[in-house]
Amino acid sequence: MEAFENGDLAIIRTIRLASPGALSNTAEQVTAWADAVRNYVRDQLCSQGIVARVEIETEAVRVLLAHIDQLESRFLPQPIDTAPVDGRWILAHAPDDEFLAAAPWVIATRCDDGWHDGDGYAVHPTLWAPLPNPQPKQSGWHPAEGTIRIAHATCRDDKGQIITGVDYSIGIVRGDGTCDDYRGADIAGTIEDARARAQQLANKLGLPIVEEPGPAPRLVHLPPHETPQ
Known part of the structure; x- marks a missing residue:
């Protein structure tokens, strides 16, 4: 049992630590990762007792739920003042803009006057969320200096x-x-x-x-x- 805790559980902990950097936040890759963990658990159950089974499944579920929470929180709308200060495009929520009243979500990027959409019209977002991959080419805007x-x-x-x-x-x-x-x-x-x-x-x-x-x-x-x- 000690060898199991020092060896096999260490592997799961390694998976847990590596997963945020090793995986892109897409549903398909989360599913693939969950399948890999499930297969790993199944292999271990062939040679371990009931205590090991509980430990393995508990750890696997904990890691999976943490990763899903991280994925979901990434795409929750955030206050616009937390948006990236560079030329990337975001999904902007601008309910106070009259021309966006019917559909207040628009793709936008920063400019020297604030924010504008893909046609160059000014928008005034209050919330933002990141766009999924593949990302659009950045606009080239950057904070002025000098x-x-x-x-x-x-x-x-x-x-x-x-x-x-x-x-x-x-x-x-x-x-x-x-x-x-x-x-x-x-x-x-x-x-x-x-x-x-x-x-x-x-x-x-x-x-x-x-x-x-x-x-x-x-x-x-x-x-x-x-x-x-």
Whole structure:
């Protein structure tokens, strides 16, 4: 009996400890795992007495119920302020949004203004739940960091032609010196306009503004669909 407790029950405890990381939370895999435990119990009962049988079945049921509880709790709606702070998509519950009144659940992701759905419309969720696998591709959003830089710039269009009347760029530079490509760069014709645009961005993101000394311009290439305003 001592050998059984030190050996076979140790195997079940190993299964219990490994299962959360080894299994994806899907019903099919939980069922397969339960079958594996059942087969293990059946094999042990061939050589063990009634006491061993009670111990094995009790431990197996305890482990299975704990795993099912973990699976169920993963998909219970949670307050929206506990949602991941990154670009993944979630199942959002937004009952106060008029256009979602009939069906308040929508797939959404974070943005600088809060949350938006797959068509870019703003949503205001109060609860969230994770989406099942396979996960959609993340949006690329991430918390803003670094400083908002105002710099002298020479802008060219998609044909390589210099755009006249545009002398400044406004963009976010991270602490490591790299540019925030997700949020891109804005442009302005005057320093007053550049400062106003930078202040709007600072009000939204909570980042400080830095004016780079110049007049040495940096080159900014605009995508084909963007034109200076």
